[in-house]
Amino acid sequence: MTAIGGRRDGPGARIGRAAAILVAVALVLPLVAVAWRAEGWGGLAGSDWAALRFTLWQAALSAALSVLLAIPVARALARRTFPGRGVVVLLLGAPFILPVIVAVLGLVAMFGRSGVVNTALGWIGVAPVSIYGWQGVILAHVFFNMPLATRLILQAWLGVPGERLRLAASLGFTARDTFRLLELPMLRAVVPGIFVVIFLICTTSFAVALALGGGPRSTTVELAIYQAFRFDFDLSRAALLGAMQMALGGAAAFLSLRLALPSGFGAGLDRAVPRWDSAGPALRMQDAVAILLACTFLLLPMILVLGDGIRHLIDLPVSVWTAAGRSLGIALSAALLTTALAMAMAVATIARGRNGWIEVVGTLSIAASPLVLGTGLYILLLPVVNPIAMALPVTAFVNVILALPFALRALIPAMRNLDRDYGRLSASLGLSGWSWLRLVALPRLRRPAGFAAGLTAALAAGDLGVIALFASPDQATLPLVLYQLMGAYRMEDARAAALLLVVLSLGLFWLFERGGRRA
Amino acid sequence: MLELDHLRLMLGAFTLEADARLEAGGITALMGASGSGKSTLLAAIAGFLAPEDGQVRVDGADITALPPGDRPLSILFQDQNLFPHLSVAKNVGLGLRSDLRLDAEQKKDRDAVLARVGLAGMGDRLPRDLSGGQQSRAALARALLRRRPWLLLDEPFSALGPALRQEMLTLLRETAQAEGLSVLMVTHDPADARAIADHTALIAGGVLHPPKPTAPLFADPPPELRAYLG
Structure with a gap:
């Protein structure tokens, strides 16, 4: 032709x-x-391999948590219509373009030593939890990627044909039946891809690790490159670590060619599929709680930072x-x-x-x-x-x-x-x-x-x-x-x-x- | 004269052979069932499909390798004949200069042609503010402005209702005569051919049957036309 x-x-x-x-x-x-510039693997110290190990497991855990937390939120958004739903969906897109360091500052205001959460824990006599270290890195990754996962899963959820839900209703499916027979197969199809995408994003994490990690047990490869470069000015070791990150990135590229990478700005999220199986008060409550918790987790850190920021802007x-x-x-x-x-x-x-x-x-x-x-x-x-x-x-x-x-x-x-x-x-x-x-x-x-x-x-x-x-x-x-x-x-x-x-x-x-x- | 010299077209598994001469200065209808290759042949003549073999000539000049915009012809498609973001005047003005830098003289020409097709004073509107028939008129106005000897039409009025369609066919016939345009018009409707075409050619079985005078052709249809008419 x-x-x-x-x-x-x-x-x-x-x-x-x-x-x-x-x-x-x-x-x-x-x-x-x-x-x-890299000169043989002998130049790598034990701490560099530790960085690789940390990069991999924190990325896996961050991705798993992001996806798991996203599922109830996506389900709630898929089957409920309420005023402000569009705003919530928009809010879920915001972390994608939010500067990382701003989010980190917000998470510190919420979960830091003198933050809201530790203050509340102090009232009930619980020892403060530190945000610095691996837990902070993962928390920040979930903050950024849970909304992304929610949008992607929501897109798949809304892709379930309405005819099938109508059929389910005519057969008298309960919410549990619908989940088992319609939604679980859908999730099984889309979740692995979304997990991999978030895993990849988390392996190149630098700013989060720079601000919240950095100790021997919470340094990513990207951060190790920075440290070798900036603190030791060891170009050769920085290059070696770079090669390590390249291998990671190469695997990422290979995977991303196979997967249809989501754009992060899914279209057509502005409708909810009519449902007949989830009108009960318990399920309504469950969905409301999921959406409220997600919004609080995303909004409160920002409100704490930006609300305080306004007062000091002129100084x-x-x-x-x-x-x-x-x-x-x-x-x-x-x-x-x-x-x-x-x-x-x-x-x-x-x-x-x-x-x-x-x-x-x-x-x-x-x-x-x-x-x-x-x-x-x-x-x-x-x-x-x-x-x-x-x-x-x-x-x-x-x-x-x-x-x-x-x-x-x-x-x-x-x-x-x-x-x-x-x-x-x-x-x-x-x-x-x-x-x-x-x-x-x-x-x-x-x-x-x-x-x-x-x-x-x-x-x-x-x-x-x-x-x-x-x-x-x-x-x-x-x-x-x-x-x-x-x-x-x-x-x-x-x-x-x-x-x-x-x-x-x-x-x-x-x-x-x-x-x-x-x- | 438009000559299709041993033209062979391939599109996937579909092939079409055409070897015919189309007279200048009249309207030739190109008929055939849907999927018979009418649009494919038109696309090849207009320069959107490179033939496997053979030549397309206009008045003896080989145009087979010319890019679409340089061929001595204008084409009206079934739809998408106007850019939706450009005003009617700009859409029509593209027929004079593709960079739209028109001088005063050219603007006068453009407005005259708009008036000619019954769109006087509508130049500032966007296509979406026109009716279907008016959109067809705007596209026709642009083709007239281009002053190319041949006009190809790929069922451009098929989305119009019967009365409007009749009106457009009449307008086409009148303007073609007045401007000395040669027209090749794809249609699946025998009534269109009978209404305005001097000659009619039929595509059937992967072959173009050369054009014959329309009236005698329909009076005594050959077997392939009879099969099409049913």
Whole structure:
């Protein structure tokens, strides 16, 4: 079959292929540098293997807890309609773009030594529980991933055909029958994939481990890279650990190619399936409790931090505002570059010929480790320029690579639809190149492009990864300053900075996303 | 003249052979059952499907390798003929310049054509604010503005009700005559062919049967047409 694509193989497709090659090189070159710098496994200490073990078991436990806790919440949302349900579903999407360090601060306010929970425990005479250590790392991972799991499971739940539930009702199924015969098979099909995705996310955990872990028993491989790099300045050991993380990431990439990775922003969650089997008061109560507990767990830490932050916002030192300016710059440049790259790559996927590899490149970068990329770039830059001076561009660049898979997931399907619906019309009118981009592609793809830009901006603004590796004090970004304020126990300033960061991150997401919806 | 010279098309397991000449300056109807390959043939002529073998020529010039927008023809599809986010004036203006940088003269041309198809003063509206018949008129206006000698239509009025459809066919016939357009129109409805087509060609059994004058053809249908008419 030799169907000619709707569009000619024009400069757009060539730029897109070049962009994909650029991304592939940007992914591979630092890895090569890391592998080249690493000198035999003998350089690894026992503590490094302990880091690998911790990375694996904390990820497994975090994923298991996230999924288990998500199931009752997803079930409650699937079978209940109530005012505010849409807000709850929206709330479940928020942790995805919430800066990690802000969430950590919130969890400390709730579960820390002088936090709400320990104060309550003190009243009933229970000794305080520490949030620092493995339990804190896992708690934070559950905070981020339980909502993600809930949204994904909810999507599967709403995928159960209404006809089948109607049939179940006509056969007089109880809620237990429905669960056993309809819902359990559905869960068995989707839960393993969701577990693996969350497991993968938790294996690349850096900021959470940096802030809450770090002792000999709660250091992830990513954190060990940072420590080898920053404290010992042992590039060779950092590279070895990088190789270890690469092996983890490689396994992740392999798995993620097999699994349909969920996007984190499931569509069509705005309805509940009518049910006849769960109208009893006990079940209603159970669902209400599940939803209330989940909302409290997600909202209370944020309210504690941000509510207190408002009161101290005007006292923030100038250095924090300067850092916010740097973060804004990083966020905007990363958003612009990611959207442009993703757009070009999406154009290339609809051009003639075999372009499946472009999507593979985009998917693979989901398994990229920011710390390994950072270490590799440091090694590459060292002979040419002082890497420390490049901290901000490197941070923006790493965020472009990390956000690209999400941007592609938004833009490629939209581009395919555009080509299917209007490809022939564009071609028959000789619309191509810049005219096509200006008159057809940009107006029709505003929504996914706005979403991609917003997501990238939010993630880049809140990113505390590679910047911790590179930055000197005069280049700190807002998340790094926040982390430093926390470390110095300047909690009032930290909370105000957290508020600023949330406004910056979520505000950028909201602005770009809105911009895409208008018109 | 539009020549299909030993054209062989393949789409998956489906093959279609076409070897025929279509006269310029009239309306030729292309009839056949659904799935017989009418749209496939049109796609090949318009440049969306590369033939396995053979040539497409217009007035002697081989256009087989030309990209769709450079061919001496305009095409109206079954649907999606207008960009929904562009105003009617812009959609129609695309027929003059694909980057839409129209000068005053071109804008006047565009408005004249809009008036011609009965859409005067509606240029600022979006397609969704037009009725189905008006949308067809806008697409026709753009085709007229492009001033290409051939106009291909892939059942573009099939979504319209009988009265509107009749109206559009009449408009098509009149404008084609006035502009000296040659028209190739895909239809599955014999009434359409009888109403406006000078010639009618039938696709059946993976082969294009060359066009014949419509009236005698229907008066004494050959076996394959009789099979189609039932």
